[in-house]
Amino acid sequence: MTTANANALTARWTSTVDTGNTVLSGPGVYVLLALLAPFADGQVRDDLLAVAPEPLDLPDSPTTRMATAVWSRTDVPLTDAFVAAVPAARRGPLTGDPGTDQPVLDAWADEQTAGAIPAMPIQVGEDTLMVLASALAVQTTWSSPFTGIPRCPQSGPWAGRDLNGLSRRTRGLQELRVAGTEGGPVTLLTVTGADDVDVVLALGEPGRPASEVLPAAISAPARASTEGPGISVREIEAADDEPELLVDTVRFRVEGRHDLLKDAAVFGLAAATDRDEGHFSGVSPVPLAVDQARQDAVAEFSATGFKAAAVTGMSMVLAGAFRPQYQYKKRLVSVNFDRPFGFLAVHRATGLVLVAGWVEEPELAEPEL
Template sequence: MNGLTARWAGVSEDGTAFSAAGVWPLLAHLAGGAEGAARAELTEALGLPAGQARDAASELLVAMSAMRGLDTALGLWTKRTLELKEEWEAGLPADAHGVLTGDPVADHRALDAWTAKRTGGLIDRMPVTLAEDTKMVLASALTMRTQWLSPFREVDLETAYEPWAAKPRLGLRRSSAVLDRVGVADTPGGYVTELKVLGNNALDGRASGASRRRHPPVQHLRGMSSHLKHAVQGQGGAPASLETSASLALGSRPQRWS
């Protein structure tokens, strides 16, 4: 799963958000029922032989479900005319398989209900377009709930660069004197700063920011405090972003992630 995360991040050029932990079990179950080129491609993506993938996915889902604050689910919907292998279908998680009726409105209503239930209401609509001839829908849901041991406070963000310089945005801010919460990694693409934010149920958040400027690590750390501003969507549709005080202290333009 870590390999899938690394490859996914390696091909992401713009700001993005993804979770291999949510996708890997879904791909693993598909690999168990695939054949030919599809089976080979899924095996490469998973980093695990297809014959072992389904059992590994089941173990992973059980392990994640046992963690406080973490909920995960897989969903598969197929048209009645699409026959599934009984052995493969039997290996799916309980209540994972549903039926598409061919009525896009009714089917979308059912998918939306599944989405809201499996995410605790955090997401209320399945981001998929259905048609009368849709034969299959695959989905995974992964939610994490925690409370930060050191809470953030709401602030107004001031941005000096376009296109958000003239648009008001709200952000979250916190500071800490614990130095081991922040670190800098020297990578081929530049220095990457990581901030760890501890949760109250053993779930931690990690925020990472890359800099193309080749400052020595000691200079990077000297300018870096355990201080994070997390911008949320504000007026004018500005995308969410992360800005570290290190970027501001060193005079470089803050990096952005949507």
């Protein structure tokens, strides 16, 4: 059911997309929701479990890589259970200084996607207590490559435009299916990758929006057919009777930048943003609320293959009026070095004094102008 749950999230998300070029990754969000769900409280826990009831285990793949990481401030103690769920290699510190923290997060996004996404989609602030992130990278080549050809459509919204066309002719029709939906049929063409990733191209009837075509491509029942949008059939002379499939499409590179909190209910995050109280006591005794949730993604389809990358980030801030509870009283002892003093630098394991020195005259402050 894990794949079905992740696909269901992607289908719901695609039903909300606006017009224009875009790309998104449901699994990139799902892995973070599934990580948080067991450690959430009350309504937030219910909402997250409804979307991501179990972890998503990606198959061992030569074409697909998923990485996750968590950064937190030292004054946000993590529970033993959360530490066990997120190994030390996937955890890092936040200093509370955006000038220090943001470059670290940006470098992680850049490294995990080989430069495709050069920066984390969220911006940390002085009040950011925790950041969770995922990075997805996919790259495959076609089992049957395309040939690049100039294209200039004669009708439709692309009429008169000079395009980077792609064309190929293969034997058999097994890559072609049509999904029937209430809004009309959707043609599905599977472009088979050389390893373990394929790309499905989905075409609806003229004027049908992405918010309808994409969910249909994900979840609507489909069958082999030669009757659907964009499909035409003609007879040719040939040496055998095996059908052939001629595909004409275009090269593309698209980008998407998504604020997940604009449709927070889709991701089970609506209640998690309420700062009146904390929602993740299983993560930390410090009350936390979700502050930002964003994803940046990019995808490129060419004559030889396909590659895509997505980075998803969520940040958390303090919720409610938190007051640390102290159980003990103690003395406060002060020491003031206000006259000449010496110093040593000692190697802890061996006791070796690495350097020693004396401060006779302290450094003077710069005079005010």
